Amino acid sequence: MVKNVVISGSEAIAEAVKLCKPKVLPMYPITPSTLVPERLADFVFDGELDAEMIHVESEHSAASALFGAYATGVRAFTASASNGIALMHEIIPIISSARFPAVMSVANRTISGPINIWNDHSDAMSERDQGWIQMYCESSQEAFDTIIMAYKIAEKEQVSLPVMVCIDGFALSHVYEPVQIEDQKKIDSFLPSYKPKTYLDPKKPTTVGPIGFPNSFFEFHEQEQIAMNEALAEIPKVHKEFDNEFGRKYGNGLIDLIKMKDAKYALLANGTSVGTARVTVEKLRSEGKKVGLIKLKTFRPFPAEEIRKACKNLKALGVIDRHVSLGSEGAMTLDIKSALANEKCKVEGFISGLGGRDIDTKRLKKAFEILEKGEKGIWLK
Amino acid sequence: MSVMGINEKEMFASGHRACAGCGEALALRHILKAAGEKTIVAQSTGCMEVVSTPYPQTAWNIPWVHCAFENAAAVASGVRAALNMKGDKETNVIAMGGDGASFDIGFGSLSGALERGHKFLYVCTDNEAYMNTGIQRSGATFPYANTTTSPAGKVIPGKQQPKKPLPFIVAAHGIEYVATANVANLIDLKNKVEKALAINGPSFLHVLVPCTPGWKIDASTTIRVAQKAIETWAAPVYEIEQGVLKLTQKPEQKPIEEYLMMQGRFKHVTPSIVEKIQDYVDKRKKFLLENDGKQLFDVLY
Numbered sequence: 001m002v003k004n005v006v007i008s009g010s011e012a013i014a015e016a017v018k019l020c021k022p023k024v025l026p027m028y029p030i031t032p033s034t035l036v037p038e039r040l041a042d043f044v045f046d047g048e049l050d051a052e053m054i055h056v057e058s059e060h061s062a063a064s065a066l067f068g069a070y071a072t073g074v075r076a077f078t079a080s081a082s083n084g085i086a087l088m089h090e091i092i093p094i095i096s097s098a099r100f101p102a103v104m105s106v107a108n109r110t111i112s113g114p115i116n117i118w119n120d121h122s123d124a125m126s127e128r129d130q131g132w133i134q135m136y137c138e139s140s141q142e143a144f145d146t147i148i149m150a151y152k153i154a155e156k157e158q159v160s161l162p163v164m165v166c167i168d169g170f171a172l173s174h175v176y177e178p179v180q181i182e183d184q185k186k187i188d189s190f191l192p193s194y195k196p197k198t199y200l201d202p203k204k205p206t207t208v209g210p211i212g213f214p215n216s217f218f219e220f221h222e223q224e225q226i227a228m229n230e231a232l233a234e235i236p237k238v239h240k241e242f243d244n245e246f247g248r249k250y251g252n253g254l255i256d257l258i259k260m261k262d263a264k265y266a267l268l269a270n271g272t273s274v275g276t277a278r279v280t281v282e283k284l285r286s287e288g289k290k291v292g293l294i295k296l297k298t299f300r301p302f303p304a305e306e307i308r309k310a311c312k313n314l315k316a317l318g319v320i321d322r323h324v325s326l327g328s329e330g331a332m333t334l335d336i337k338s339a340l341a342n343e344k345c346k347v348e349g350f351i352s353g354l355g356g357r358d359i360d361t362k363r364l365k366k367a368f369e370i371l372e373k374g375e376k377g378i379w380l381k
Numbered sequence: 382m383s384v385m386g387i388n389e390k391e392m393f394a395s396g397h398r399a400c401a402g403c404g405e406a407l408a409l410r411h412i413l414k415a416a417g418e419k420t421i422v423a424q425s426t427g428c429m430e431v432v433s434t435p436y437p438q439t440a441w442n443i444p445w446v447h448c449a450f451e452n453a454a455a456v457a458s459g460v461r462a463a464l465n466m467k468g469d470k471e472t473n474v475i476a477m478g479g480d481g482a483s484f485d486i487g488f489g490s491l492s493g494a495l496e497r498g499h500k501f502l503y504v505c506t507d508n509e510a511y512m513n514t515g516i517q518r519s520g521a522t523f524p525y526a527n528t529t530t531s532p533a534g535k536v537i538p539g540k541q542q543p544k545k546p547l548p549f550i551v552a553a554h555g556i557e558y559v560a561t562a563n564v565a566n567l568i569d570l571k572n573k574v575e576k577a578l579a580i581n582g583p584s585f586l587h588v589l590v591p592c593t594p595g596w597k598i599d600a601s602t603t604i605r606v607a608q609k610a611i612e613t614w615a616a617p618v619y620e621i622e623q624g625v626l627k628l629t630q631k632p633e634q635k636p637i638e639e640y641l642m643m644q645g646r647f648k649h650v651t652p653s654i655v656e657k658i659q660d661y662v663d664k665r666k667k668f669l670l671e672n673d674g675k676q677l678f679d680v681l682y
Binding site: 023026050052054055058060061065067069073074087090201205206207208209212217 | 418419420421423430431434435437439441442444445446447448449451452454455456458459460462463464465466467472490491492493494496497498581649
């Protein structure tokens with residue numbers, strides 16, 4: 001039965017996870033992700049979700065138990081944020097290298113120090129090179145929908161890579177919005193039960209996680225890169241399928257274009273700042289300015305070709321990065337500069353919202369002004 | 382023909398790349414013989430993973446998983462939870478780690494898994510240093526041993542601290558079965574593995590495994606050195622069953638010097654240091670004998 005409720009982004013994730021029927025839930029609390037394990041605990045302890053919750057003693061063990069569960073051939077889930085993701089860092093690429101289609105939600109929060117519990121993207125961005133698909137969400141409904149799509153994408157045989165579903169800490173994890181919770185039967189038909197080809201089984205012994213010497217390690221990584229390219233093709237397909245089934249879409253699942261047709265200047269943003277950018281673009285359009293917006297839904301694999309197409313007629317693109325690679329630029333800016341290296345569209349990076357600083361329409365208007373004047377990108381403090 | 386009830390099947394196949402005389406490989410082979418084919422092993426990073434799984438080869442005839450150094454207990458937790466959800470109650474789950482993985486870097490992961498009460502056996506194969514990385518000191522290194530990070534220096538003669546009492550710390554978690562064993566007594570090792578796997582919760586086995594390059598001993602002396610560890614009380618063999626301490630063997634004590642003399646890692650020790658080590662061993666022996674047969678810990682699981 002479809003339910004229409006008003007819930008937080010975290011609760012939307014928990015509701016979606018429940019419908020995906022994971023069997024093992026290694027969980028460790030961390031602000032602002034904690035509502036996810038709390039709601040999942042309610043479901044398990046009330047008998048609404050048939051899963052074993054593992055109350056691990058650290059995020060490192062959460063990722064490790066997730067690895068163990070997938071090695072044994074069951075669908076599983078965990079959630080974390082910030083320093084928790086940093087503590088998992090060692091295990092994150094081991095999960096992707098083993099090609100386990102795990103799903104983890106990230107309530108994006110900056111990484112210490114100084115210690116700070118508020119939002120930016122430095123936790124997930126610090127994992128960008130580790131073989132996980134990364135999808136960012138703008139609303140609670142999108143968070144719900146993305147979890148369901150994430151399992152489907154991850155479990156495609158040619159993909160077989162884990163997915164991080166990212167929601168902005170507090171700005172989405174703790175914001176209450178109307179969410180349509182879909183019917184279990186419809187979810188079951190969209191996302192069939194997980195049937196891996198190999199797993200730890202005494203009847204058919206396998207060795208999982210062997211040592212890769214220089215004669216094989218390179219190929220392990222090459223296979224992951226091939227799988228990332230497969231994901232680039234599969235994400236729009238799964239997204240279309242989801243739209244057909246449930247009537248909701250977010251661009252093509254990789255990027256979404258807002259008022260881009262005749263735009264001369266545009267911003268590219270991800271997560272909740274997309275919402276603020278929509279309002280900014282509408283306001284500037286009402287003043288007659290030809291401005292647009294690119295929402296980057298999927299950051300890994302990076303949809304370079306889609307972005308090139310979207311920027312064909314632009315004079316300049318401003319990238320709103322909620323993260324900075326210290327000593328260089330924002331992670332998205334770097335990728336977009338690389339993607340548009342041979343294009344006439346200029347790219348400027350704007351470091352924004354670090355450690356919970358607001359990204360408001362005033363700051364985004366400032367970014368547009370800088371683009372129009374042909375000036376350099378700045379830190380939008 | 383089966384000798385003394387030891388399983389003839391090889392779950393850990395020959396042809397792996399462990400050193401000649403490796404105590405750990407021998408322990409592992411016999412632990413698996415005792416556990417049988419319906420076993421999943423989650424192993425920490427260390428010599429055993431390196432020597433037994435150079436992709437695409439494997440020495441494991443049972444399902445085996447390796448993830449990282451400090452998390453075998455957490456990986457095993459995930460394996461057990463998944464088996465539970467599949468309704469598989471029969472398969473043994475064994476987490477294995479060396480002393481570095483168990484005493485030091487994976488101590489939190491081990492403690493968490495014990496506290497949660499999963500049905501699994503944790504085996505710590507203790508060769509008293511980080512041997513895979515080149516003989517560095519661990520929390521399990523024997524006092525005054527010469528390692529590459531606790532060298533026999535001109536001022537500081539080797540490792541200055543006692544061994545962390547890991548089996549007792551594990552027993553303090555309130556689990557039903559904790560035991561120490563030694564590769565010099567494979568029948569005892571087998572019996573203890575069987576006992577541990579019959580527990581409906583966490584169990585823990587500590588096995589002393591000499592390392593030929595680390596202890597600087599000849600490959601032909603592994604078992605003799607291990608046997609001497611029992612005879613000198615350098616590595617006492619006991620069980621803590623339902624919280625009750627029970628010494629498995631109470632051999633007539635030989636001087637610790639006999640044990641130290643067999644190993645290059647103690648080549649530097651002077652008579653006064655030998656005295657100190659003897660004192661350390663005697664105190665532990667006294668404590669164990671005084672408490673033999675006593676309930677030392679509550680059983681919580």
